[in-house]
Amino acid sequence: MSDKRKVVIDCDPGIDDCFALMMCIKHLDVQGIVAVGGNTGLKYTERNARYMTELTGRPDIPVYAGYDMPMINKPVRATEVHGSGGLGTVSIEEPKKQLEKQHGVDYLVDTFMNHDDITLITLGPLTNVAQALLKEPELKKRIPEILCMGGSALAGNATSAAEFNIYVDPEAAKIVFESGIPIRMVGLNVTRQNGMTPEDVELLKNIHNPVADFAAQIMAFTAGHYGRTSLCDACAVSWLVDPAIITKSAKVHVDVETKGEFTRGMTVCDWREYMGKNPKEDIVHEKQFSQWNPVPNVEVALEFDEKRFRQVLFDTIASYGDR
Numbered sequence: 001m002s003d004k005r006k007v008v009i010d011c012d013p014g015i016d017d018c019f020a021l022m023m024c025i026k027h028l029d030v031q032g033i034v035a036v037g038g039n040t041g042l043k044y045t046e047r048n049a050r051y052m053t054e055l056t057g058r059p060d061i062p063v064y065a066g067y068d069m070p071m072i073n074k075p076v077r078a079t080e081v082h083g084s085g086g087l088g089t090v091s092i093e094e095p096k097k098q099l100e101k102q103h104g105v106d107y108l109v110d111t112f113m114n115h116d117d118i119t120l121i122t123l124g125p126l127t128n129v130a131q132a133l134l135k136e137p138e139l140k141k142r143i144p145e146i147l148c149m150g151g152s153a154l155a156g157n158a159t160s161a162a163e164f165n166i167y168v169d170p171e172a173a174k175i176v177f178e179s180g181i182p183i184r185m186v187g188l189n190v191t192r193q194n195g196m197t198p199e200d201v202e203l204l205k206n207i208h209n210p211v212a213d214f215a216a217q218i219m220a221f222t223a224g225h226y227g228r229t230s231l232c233d234a235c236a237v238s239w240l241v242d243p244a245i246i247t248k249s250a251k252v253h254v255d256v257e258t259k260g261e262f263t264r265g266m267t268v269c270d271w272r273e274y275m276g277k278n279p280k281e282d283i284v285h286e287k288q289f290s291q292w293n294p295v296p297n298v299e300v301a302l303e304f305d306e307k308r309f310r311q312v313l314f315d316t317i318a319s320y321g322d323r
């Protein structure tokens with residue numbers, strides 16, 4: 001029996017998803033991976049998930065395909081950031097590992113209806129999770145916790161207000177955020193505190209193992225184009241891998257905007273009871289009032305130990321050795 005934390009990962013790999021999978025597969029007990037359409041289409045995200053299980057030497061981890069399309073929106077992709085196949089300009093061969101036949105949403109329902117001790121990690125649009133909650137209404141009482149890369153306590157990226165994962169399928173996100181399931185949210189306000197650069201690509205190249213070589217190739221795409229890349233999904237899962245990496249968080253009420261002219265897909269965080277002392281800082285607040293009493297539904301990550309994260313990330317990739 002493993003004493004590692006059991007997790008199921010719903011993701012849309014995607015370059016930063018691949019880094020998150022490297023960390024999760026090494027440090028957590030990954031029960032299954034469900035792919036969703038997001039950064040690119042499902043036919044690529046599920047393939048890339050299967051590829052990652054082979055690359056990390058864990059083809060025994062089952063991979064399922066969920067939904068390609070958002071619930072209502074037309075699909076929005078991020079292929080300019082991740083490449084049309086989700087891995088920058090890296091082309092991979094079709095993995096030997098097969099996709100499970102069960103639909104990803106049915107896998108989520110079966111798994112959480114029958115187990116009490118698994119954390120759900122979401123690294124893409126929340127379409128699969130919302131569909132699972134609609135299919136089995138009891139499920140919201142059965143998922144103990146969701147660790148979500150998505151949203152922001154501050155600026156967005158898909159729009160000025162909305163982060164990509166939430167923006168792609170705001171209706172799905174609204175269903176999940178209103179479900180009552182405890183959510184830990186790692187949004188752009190935190191992940192932007194991390195910046196991997198072309199120098200980091202060189203560090204990865206110097207590790208010399210197949211996982212590091214692949215990591216260097218895919219990081220080179222975004223770090224090369226933009227000068228730096230946050231690896232948002234890897235930052236998010238670090239809260240489970242090494243909780244000390246998230247150095248500050250706050251429990252607040254978060255709503256998902258689905259109708260705003262400028263704010264559709266925004267995670268609206270209720271900070272009314274908090275005040276910051278330094279207006280130059282983003283959100284470094286202490287709770288000072290209790291007159292509104294918004295019911296917290298999300299623990300929002302606020303501060304991040306970049307140095308510690310980088311150490312864990314590079315150590316993890318190096319630990320894959322010659323595999």
Ligand SMILES: [Ca+2]
Pocket residue numbers: 011012013014016017038039123124233
């Ligand atoms: Ca992702």
